[in-house]
Amino acid sequence: MKTFLLALMLILGGLACLEPAQARPGGGHSSSSSGFSHGSSGSGFSSYGYNDGYYTGGGAYSNNVHPLFSLLVLLVIVIVAVIKNMSPPQAITARPTLVNRIRQQSAIKDQLTALKQSDANFSSILFLDFVHSLYTKFYTYSTKPEFSYLSPFLSAELQQHFQQAGPWTVNEVVINGIKWLEINTMDSETESLSVEIDANYTLHLQGKHTRYAVDERWQFYRQKGVLSAGPDKMQTLSCPQCGAPAHFTDAGVCDHCGSVVQKGGMQWYLEKRVVMNTNALASNVLVAYAEEQGTQLATIKQAGLDGQISQFQQQHAISDWQDFWREFETGIVKAYFLAIYAAWSQRKWPSVRHLLSDRLYEANSFWQDLYAENDWYNRLDNLNIEQVELVKIETDKYYEAITLRIFAACYDYTEDAKGKLLGGSKKELRRYSEYWTMVRRAGMELNRKPYSISQCPQCGAPADNMGQTAECGYCGCKISTGQFSWVVFLITQDEVYEG
């Protein structure tokens, strides 16, 4: 009975995931309410229970389904469908009000300011890169010997976490969003930083593949007074001492330099991890379309944006802000937006490799691969940008970030290679807005020449040979870190943007 309930819960979780989503890079396709479970079962009904991070075999329902069980499943589906039709959508997805979101964000902003006062090297962008690397490796290494490589970045307890785990492997880890929860610098010995991670991954066990959507809270610690490492040691997991790729023994000895890395002594380490939600994902999301949410919401602007503009102007000796803005809006924001969506739509994702951060590129490559597997296309015909609003400017020692709210409209639909319509509409214009965060390394000279986004910003060669890692095939420079030009770091849907 217990396994039955467990299976039922997972099924209900799966149904919750049938909430359709808009099909755009960084959009609903990569939110927790979407995803895809491909492979043998294909139904999104998982056969495996999830028990605080340990997967346990939960019986093979999808292989040998009892007729009564199928009937019950059907009954539950019908009931859920009826309930969903009866209740307003707000009742299913309660979101914090705008006022609460702004209040929460302003508390976190103060905490970040306090952290930056004691650690001038701290960069939100670099920290998010660090979390991204650790999260991806935590799962992909989970049951492999390489898990010990992570020893300096995990508490003693978490180092043991997967020891009793089943013989599964995890891949296709996609992080959709990382949200700040709390930054605590008040303690005399340590500092802590908590984030909420919204991710998907595929679990392979006994020949079955199941795609999960998870929501986890990770809390990092380090000793008080530690200064953050620079980009080279934050953008990939590496030895905080020598900078070599992280190859550690269980005891935290670096393979390369032999030093013992103490947890929290030079770098953040993960102390606590709480899984808030795990849902097996349904298989139809590529063609499921829902009403666009959030387009009507008021724009969330940074408090003190005018001051940030003046500061940015001073830093870059910009005498006329409007001049700069016009060039930036047309030459960068609109050009990037249109090029990225065209590449998405035509399934030519590698052609915009140099315009995207590693994280954004990888996350959406996963979805592009799924479209390719089915030989489907997500068309965005007549795409038109209606408005670009500046909402935030943030700078730290290493990076500057500009966030914009972009309003656009298009005919958004999915079709197969023969042109058969699978979802969306060719007749009804879909209007939407998204918050885009563009970043580049701080201290760069502004590019005042007409800017061609089809060129390598470093050597000027055609940007047609960037490979998977965005290293220009002509000059060898890595472009996606924003060292030579702007890259899109983050795309956030308007209904989840918090400032």
Ligand SMILES: [Zn+2]
């Ligand atoms: Zn080392």
Ligand SMILES: [Zn+2]
């Ligand atoms: Zn180049």
